[in-house]
Amino acid sequence: MNQNGDEKRIQQLFREMSRDDELRTPAFSRVVHGANSRSGATRAGLSRSLALTLATLCVVAITLAIGVLRYQAPVEPISELPPPAIDLPGTPTDITPVTPEVIKPASPRLTVAVSHVRHRKPVNDLALAVKLSSWRSPTDSLLKSSSDDKLMSLPNLSDSLRTLRFYSLDELN
Amino acid sequence: MNAEASLMEIEDLRAQLEQHHSSSFGWAMGCCRRDASEAEDVLHNVYVKVLEGKARFNGASSFKTWLFAVIRKTASDQRRRNLLRGIIVMRAAERSFSLPHPERPDESAYRGEVQTIFQHALRRLSGRQREALELVFYHELSIEEASAVMGVSLGSARTHYERGKKRLRELLEESEELYESEWGRKKNPATVP
Numbered sequence: 001m002n003q004n005g006d007e008k009r010i011q012q013l014f015r016e017m018s019r020d021d022e023l024r025t026p027a028f029s030r031v032v033h034g035a036n037s038r039s040g041a042t043r044a045g046l047s048r049s050l051a052l053t054l055a056t057l058c059v060v061a062i063t064l065a066i067g068v069l070r071y072q073a074p075v076e077p078i079s080e081l082p083p084p085a086i087d088l089p090g091t092p093t094d095i096t097p098v099t100p101e102v103i104k105p106a107s108p109r110l111t112v113a114v115s116h117v118r119h120r121k122p123v124n125d126l127a128l129a130v131k132l133s134s135w136r137s138p139t140d141s142l143l144k145s146s147s148d149d150k151l152m153s154l155p156n157l158s159d160s161l162r163t164l165r166f167y168s169l170d171e172l173n
Numbered sequence: 174m175n176a177e178a179s180l181m182e183i184e185d186l187r188a189q190l191e192q193h194h195s196s197s198f199g200w201a202m203g204c205c206r207r208d209a210s211e212a213e214d215v216l217h218n219v220y221v222k223v224l225e226g227k228a229r230f231n232g233a234s235s236f237k238t239w240l241f242a243v244i245r246k247t248a249s250d251q252r253r254r255n256l257l258r259g260i261i262v263m264r265a266a267e268r269s270f271s272l273p274h275p276e277r278p279d280e281s282a283y284r285g286e287v288q289t290i291f292q293h294a295l296r297r298l299s300g301r302q303r304e305a306l307e308l309v310f311y312h313e314l315s316i317e318e319a320s321a322v323m324g325v326s327l328g329s330a331r332t333h334y335e336r337g338k339k340r341l342r343e344l345l346e347e348s349e350e351l352y353e354s355e356w357g358r359k360k361n362p363a364t365v366p
Contacts, residue, residue: 006342013291014310016284021199024209028194031217
């Protein structure tokens with residue numbers, strides 16, 4: 001194709017396009033006066049899309065708020081953790097005192113929680129130790145009785161038999 | 174007296190707009206990527222601008238050149254706004270359902286295919302190149318007038334025109350080769366290795 005032939009061909013293609021466009025050209029009066037209906041439709045479309053956008057934003061905001069609230073929920077304290085599983089030997093009716101050797105290692109959950117606390121609050125270790133040492137069981141008062149002074153003490157050699165009458169021979173042995 | 178003069182002016186403007194209506198629509202189509210509905214919107218906005226005096230013809234160029242520049246600017250603004258509002262997709266989807274696709278008669282099928290290839294090739298040109306070619310070949314403006322419409326220097330418009338022509342020729346040759354090979358394959362599938 002030479003240069004001139006190219007131009008002619010391009011021109012011809014543009015003319016054909018122009019003919020197609022002429023067939024599709026709307027009437028002048030329609031373009032001038034058709035403003036209100038079209039702009040109204042555009043406005044309706046815009047308000048619809050605006051409402052859709054607002055609804056989407058609301059959903060996103062609610063989802064974020066729920067996520068944030070869940071994230072900020074208090075961490076379960078150690079005292080509320082379930083006690084570690086203790087494997088008692090024998091039947092359940094056997095009430096042999098439990099020695100530290102038969103206690104199984106704490107459950108993984110407890111181990112993780114303790115190590116987590118230690119890791120997060122290394123400065124409060126001393127305070128935690130003091131707290132643990134001063135802890136008293138709520139049922140501590142049930143262990144007290146009127147004969148505590150006798151139970152907690154041993155008779156002296158110089159005590160008379162009158163004093164020792166409350167003790168059985170087995171106990172003295 | 175003043176109102177009367179203004180009324181006459183509006184009537185005069187209206188007559189000029191009507192005179193150039195067909196070519197204005199063609200140019201609006203070119204500015205709106207051959208989207209007839211969008212072109213109509215753009216043209217309507219242009220007419221409102223002109224008739225309400227928001228765009229004033231100062232006589233520095235021909236009326237057609239000035240009108241084409243207004244159409245180009247309006248189409249560009251509208252496209253930007255549409256992109257921002259994100260409604261192009263919605264409207265395109267609506268149009269794809271609402272517009273009928275007229276069946277072409279057999280004798281014009283080839284012409285239709287060629288036009289499709291041509292318009293596809295045009296879309297692959299840069300915006301400036303496409304504008305320069307359309308203004309010169311379609312609207313029969315001189316390169317100087319085209320440069321005024323495009324808002325670029327004469328030298329720049331000439332460069333866009335020459336490069337656009339060269340690129341369009343290459344694209345058409347490329348597309349024709351592809352089209353012929355596809356056509357040959359459809360006509361005689363046995364020849365396909």
